[in-house]
Amino acid sequence: MKKLINKPEDVVREELEGMALAHPDLIRVHFDPNYVVRVDAPVKGKVGVLSGGGSGHEPMHGGFVGIGMLDAACPGAVFTSPTPDQMLEATRAINGGAGVLHIVKNYTGDIMNFEMAADLARAEGIEVESVVIDDDVAVKDSLYTAGRRGVGSTVLAEKLCGAAAEQGRSLKEVADVCRKVKDWGRSMGMALTSCTVPHVGRPTFDLPEDEMEIGIGIHGEPGRTRMKLKPADEIVEMLMEPIINDIPYKAGDEVLLFVNGMGGTPLIELYIVYRKAHQIATKHGLKVVRNLIGSYITSLEMAGTSITLLKMDEDMIKLWDAPVKTPGLRWGM
């Protein structure tokens, strides 16, 4: 296992300590229970936006705490949903009286832990809405299963909801923005290499030098299919096709195209991916009006990429362009 870490059990705490040292102007880090919170929380009268999930996806979520995005983030152990007590304390810490939105990725653990936290918060009189992001088209959706995973759209939801909350919208309105992202966001990912969970010490799966996994999630879980390595353009086609087949929108619509790196893939490759993804979206008549290219929702040091397509209406474009100042995403201020 080749990582810049000390002891596996200290990875999350030390990463959070690093974040606290690096961004005292933007965030505070609370330990035991662990959460990252906007330095001026709670913002009176503003809806609080909270997310959380296992660690190992940095900058998501802690890196998106700040102005115009998340008010707080709860990091779990690596790839493990955080616990209700973290979420409850963070919810309290960011409740400015206008209620709190929980942005939850659709994993059984996240769902259950956030559910318990929301129940406890409501019992204390805090208004809580939860929206579950489930955008991964690599997973077959069904009433009888856990449904689709939440992946790339989460980053976009956090930006858009954060901007909406910053504008002073109500909890319902902010949650409505999140529901639009939930409805309109579609993603799919692939891996060139496995990641290694620190406390495990060896790769989660073995991928021969000439093979790749298509349809992976963000936890080193195996994907939909394994196959021989292909040129980037063919890979992008394999990711874009299921997305395009699944989107509830059509030629002429405006979209945001998000090409994400899984942690071990350099930017030079992401631009090669973006090139083809943009071409395919355009060929289908979609207008790429905004984009995001970089490693924003990662899977430790996994090499690979995921593509997210999100339809954008006028309001969402304005929310996207609104100022944001967080360790991981910043513009306009």
Next chain:
Amino acid sequence: MKKLINKPEDVVREELEGMALAHPDLIRVHFDPNYVVRVDAPVKGKVGVLSGGGSGHEPMHGGFVGIGMLDAACPGAVFTSPTPDQMLEATRAINGGAGVLHIVKNYTGDIMNFEMAADLARAEGIEVESVVIDDDVAVKDSLYTAGRRGVGSTVLAEKLCGAAAEQGRSLKEVADVCRKVKDWGRSMGMALTSCTVPHVGRPTFDLPEDEMEIGIGIHGEPGRTRMKLKPADEIVEMLMEPIINDIPYKAGDEVLLFVNGMGGTPLIELYIVYRKAHQIATKHGLKVVRNLIGSYITSLEMAGTSITLLKMDEDMIKLWDAPVKTPGLRWGM
């Protein structure tokens, strides 16, 4: 070789095409000869800031073209200095009448190619100043050798000089800012893995599973020493010690601390590195007043990190905080 690319010989062109599709609001990409140029270049009366170097270090340099940073960047083949014709055309394209600064990293190839370009540009009546960045303390400096490599400080020089040029400072003044960075910036890097140059197809060096290279550059070249893998804190000590021993400043001074990822190292690890680097800097009485954490000057998919320390005076802090809007670095607008 596991990469998201098509043919090795198309990597640079396709990456540039991806950039052009992604950022038409910020940059134009010129092909044959290749250069990336700010969309509104030349800006009349403004000093043009140009840099360039081999590809494989993204977002440097092309990702730093935009408002408040570079006016143009010349990408060479992977890890190969660009050629004088690219530099000459780019210099012409950004000359707004106030002259052009060439920010050059200290590699024999870069030096010679930029020298020839500067000579040709001057022959055309364009005022050109060149500043050579040579901040890598892993390399022993000497009058009789090629001297130190230019690494992390280059990113900082591009930001600060870009801001100075945006303010309307003269060529000499902008070059003076660059010379301050040259004088005050010190860096050192290490690798956990080698990178693979696309047209070579196999790792540049073989690093056993339990070993690392200390004192590497950004071209997959071997480092100063190879040794057994160590915990992150010890690695950071090994990088910070030669830096601290070499800096021409002292306790009480204000510094920018830049923790850089080499391309294959995820952010979670960089924060663990930052934590220790910040602690060491602070222990030596340096005041970390600004920082940068992320993969900004990479070496393809190499896993590893480099640390840069730059003394900041009041003017530099203001230049650092000034708005910047490029694909790779953005704030304030």
Next chain:
Amino acid sequence: MVITRDKVLDWIKRYADLLAENRDYLTQLDAAIGDADHGANMDRGFKAVLSKMPEMADKDIGTILKTVGMTLLATVGGAGGPLYGTLFLQAGMKTTGKMEMTLEDWINALEAGITGVKNRGKAELGDKTMIDALVPAWNALKQAAENGSNLGEALERCARAAEEGMKATIPLVARKGRASYLGERSAGHQDPGATSSYLMLRAAADVWRDA
């Protein structure tokens, strides 16, 4: 033939030991169809539980089980945390104030725990989850009691049924939890949660055998 408060603590310790021993095994199972953390999660949770042993030492069974449940909720995370947390919490509710349990009490407590898990996770038998170990195990326990088995016998039947249920998850295609993302590819692997549930009931059988 009753399970004293001290025996309950012994059971928890034994289960904690089994989880520590099987940490890598559970992780390996989870790596195949999940995210390679079930072993670490359960071990972290039960290490935290062990650290609460002093404060549980003089408490009734209900308080002990609720403390275990709360501790798991706050330290395990993932799916395992709320599920095992709920199991212990609900079992604790059924045993409030008790300093010892009869076989009957245990059947009721376990039933409440399993019902809690079902309500929380909405998994059914055959979804390839811990439910596939727990439900047959409880059925066997109940049956044994009805047939007049003594405590030791009944617990052994229970543990064996859990083991069978656990093994029976191997051919199943997962419909709940993280393994469900794999679809057909999840078949051929044993469910990690069913395995940790079996270990829990195996610990009970071993520790309470001679109660």
Next chain:
Amino acid sequence: MVITRDKVLDWIKRYADLLAENRDYLTQLDAAIGDADHGANMDRGFKAVLSKMPEMADKDIGTILKTVGMTLLATVGGAGGPLYGTLFLQAGMKTTGKMEMTLEDWINALEAGITGVKNRGKAELGDKTMIDALVPAWNALKQAAENGSNLGEALERCARAAEEGMKATIPLVARKGRASYLGERSAGHQDPGATSSYLMLRAAADVWRDA
């Protein structure tokens, strides 16, 4: 015993072929003490030169060599581009208008080229660069001419001296170029640039042997 314009073109083609054949070898040498691109760089440059063959076909030697130099400057990049570009440009300056070269002419052209390389790169003999192949090679060429050797013999002596110079770079510690960053670790490896320079003079000896 003169080198015609056509023979110059043949030499360039042969050198291009040698570089293509030795592309991986040069890259390997550069991987050991540099950045693994010398083979690809030179090959890319001379492929571009080959594509200019039609336009060079009816030109004088000076124009041919200058065209090669300009093409290398614009396509090779790195250290190799300016150095080989300068070498050919300077040699071209010395042969302006010539449709054929005597041994004397070639000695002067090569001297101008080498001087250009020295001025541009500031490397001295023993710095572990292409200079270590070029300078001894030129000395041997000059010596052979003074001793009255014919063209073929002189060129062979030149190529052999380049080869020896190339091999003599192995134990050296680099003081110029990228290999110098390695310090002592650069010893024990043959310099890639010295190797490509040897190939250049080897091509000349082979192609012009029977001029």
